[in-house]
Amino acid sequence: MSDADDQAFDIELKLLVDAIFLRYHYDFRGYAQASLKRRLTVARDRFGCRSLSQLQDKVLHDPATFPALLDYLTVQVSEMFRDPAYFLALREKIVPLLRTYPSLKFWVAGCSTGEEVYSLAILLREEGLLSRSLIYATDINSHALAKAEAGVFEIDRIPGFTENHRRSGARSSLSDYYTAAYGRAVFDKSLRKHIVFSDHSLATDSVFAEVQLVSCRNVLIYFNRELQDRAVGLFHEALCRKGFLGIGSKESLRFSRHAGSFVDRVREDRIYQKADQP
Amino acid sequence: MIALPGNIENIDGIVIGASAGGVEAMSAILPALPARLRAAVFVVLHLPRERPSLLVDIFSHKCALPVREAQDKEPVEPGTIYFAPPDYHLLLDAGPSLSLSADELVHYSRPSIDVLFESAADQYGARLLGIILTGGNRDGAAGLAAVRRRGGVTLVQEPGEAQVPLMPESALKEGPVDFVLPLERIAALLRTLAGRME
Numbered sequence: 327m328s329d330a331d332d333q334a335f336d337i338e339l340k341l342l343v344d345a346i347f348l349r350y351h352y353d354f355r356g357y358a359q360a361s362l363k364r365r366l367t368v369a370r371d372r373f374g375c376r377s378l379s380q381l382q383d384k385v386l387h388d389p390a391t392f393p394a395l396l397d398y399l400t401v402q403v404s405e406m407f408r409d410p411a412y413f414l415a416l417r418e419k420i421v422p423l424l425r426t427y428p429s430l431k432f433w434v435a436g437c438s439t440g441e442e443v444y445s446l447a448i449l450l451r452e453e454g455l456l457s458r459s460l461i462y463a464t465d466i467n468s469h470a471l472a473k474a475e476a477g478v479f480e481i482d483r484i485p486g487f488t489e490n491h492r493r494s495g496a497r498s499s500l501s502d503y504y505t506a507a508y509g510r511a512v513f514d515k516s517l518r519k520h521i522v523f524s525d526h527s528l529a530t531d532s533v534f535a536e537v538q539l540v541s542c543r544n545v546l547i548y549f550n551r552e553l554q555d556r557a558v559g560l561f562h563e564a565l566c567r568k569g570f571l572g573i574g575s576k577e578s579l580r581f582s583r584h585a586g587s588f589v590d591r592v593r594e595d596r597i598y599q600k601a602d603q604p
Numbered sequence: 605m606i607a608l609p610g611n612i613e614n615i616d617g618i619v620i621g622a623s624a625g626g627v628e629a630m631s632a633i634l635p636a637l638p639a640r641l642r643a644a645v646f647v648v649l650h651l652p653r654e655r656p657s658l659l660v661d662i663f664s665h666k667c668a669l670p671v672r673e674a675q676d677k678e679p680v681e682p683g684t685i686y687f688a689p690p691d692y693h694l695l696l697d698a699g700p701s702l703s704l705s706a707d708e709l710v711h712y713s714r715p716s717i718d719v720l721f722e723s724a725a726d727q728y729g730a731r732l733l734g735i736i737l738t739g740g741n742r743d744g745a746a747g748l749a750a751v752r753r754r755g756g757v758t759l760v761q762e763p764g765e766a767q768v769p770l771m772p773e774s775a776l777k778e779g780p781v782d783f784v785l786p787l788e789r790i791a792a793l794l795r796t797l798a799g800r801m802e
């Protein structure tokens with residue numbers, strides 16, 4: 327690729343993202359540019375296109391292309407009890423404060439294929455809170471949401487999940503929550519009863535419920551600052567008084583417009599608490 | 605004396621990639637960067653993914669420049685050394701600011717050198733110096749080619765001297781580079797560079 331091609335690529339990227347918004351109402355205009363560019367380069371090659379303009383043509387005229395492209399535009403990398411220290415901090419420092427509520431609502435934003443949601447549900451069951459809890463799990467990728475709803479994971483991922491679970495301060499064995507069959511682990515339907523999955527975009531949709539805790543991990547890194555501000559604004563609006571917000575281990579509210587609306591609760595594990603209005 | 609290309613006076617960003625043998629190689633060159641350096645320095649070192657990074661601790665003591673682990677959305681400060689955190693890609697975005705991603709592995713690696721170098725080439729263009737050091741992996745070769753294409757300065761550790769030569773060799777196969785040097789002379793070059801950039 328020459329320097330001129332590089333410049334054309336940036337123009338085509340902007341046009342493609344606009345086209346997707348106008349045609350499908352998925353809004354990638356506020357995504358962090360550098361990583362979006364990389365993912366679109368991979369997609370262009372996989373779809374056998376010479377340029378993003380050619381890919382745009384496909385996206386607009388071939389109805390099968392966009393759903394497939396969505397899997398390139400969004401990143402479905404997840405694990406159960408990813409960063410065990412985060413779940414340990416929830417368990418030890420946040421759960422005691424949640425016990426005072428007669429009923430609890432949680433929002434896992436950008437839940438991908440469900441690993442984070444099931445981790446939270448298991449933790450709540452272990453702490454005796456699940457029976458009075460409802461977890462909203464949202465994402466824009468409908469393939470991922472369907473997998474999440476099914477609650478089925480490849481069996482070879484289970485040893486890693488089990489080790490993470492153990493390090494999160496587990497009070498039971500992970501195997502209590504799934505049955506293994508045909509190379510897959512099927513998670514318990516009784517967890518699923520407390521979870522509502524739905525299609526929701528942090529870029530275009532608004533708040534739908536009041537919750538005590540939002541967990542949004544490894545999603546904000548894909549957004550530019552303005553879109554991050556929008557998303558964190560939604561979380562702030564959704565949270566009850568003194569509600570909690572947990573984000574990814576390398577994410578931070580420090581550079582956000584809303585930094586002043588939250589206080590650190592568990593600094594090293596990126597758990598914040600909604601500040602009282604001055 | 606090394607003959608320097610004209611644009612080396614205007615370097616605002618330095619990207620460095622290494623894999624096997626990388627901690628030792630970095631120890632030979634990062635401490636050579638003087639406190640008055642204007643450029644920001646970005647480092648990808650392949651390490652076991654699950655272990656928290658000790659690099660910042662190790663290098664803070666050795667370096668004249670401030671050393672930090674990159675945080676998402678952090679605005680780049682001149683004269684600072686940023687390490688990519690384990691298990692995240694480090695990229696540069698407009699500003700320039702730092703950007704992290706948990707996208708798929710590239711060349712079996714996250715962080716990947718190609719990902720850093722290509723995004724840095726987009727932001728800095730000719731004001732970038734790219735350095736590939738020792739490693740047993742092909743990561744970085746495409747990234748260094750992107751630096752060259754955008755008019756940046758390219759430097760590769762002499763493969764004969766590298767603890768593991770595959771990475772520098774792969775980078776050299778992608779096309780011509782401005783310098784092929786042993787570590788000691790890379791350190792010397794960085795010192796002169798810093799002097800010129802004042």
Ligand SMILES: C[S@@+](CC[C@H](N)C(=O)[O-])C[C@H]1O[C@@H](n2cnc3c(N)ncnc32)[C@H](O)[C@@H]1O
Nearest residue numbers: 400403404436438465466467527528529543544
């Ligand atoms: C890397 S995964 C994070 C999964 C999980 N939270 C974790 O930390 O393991 C990022 C998820 O964010 C979702 N996502 C991307 N843009 C979104 C948006 N605008 N609104 C809601 N979710 C989004 C993607 O579809 C993907 O499932």
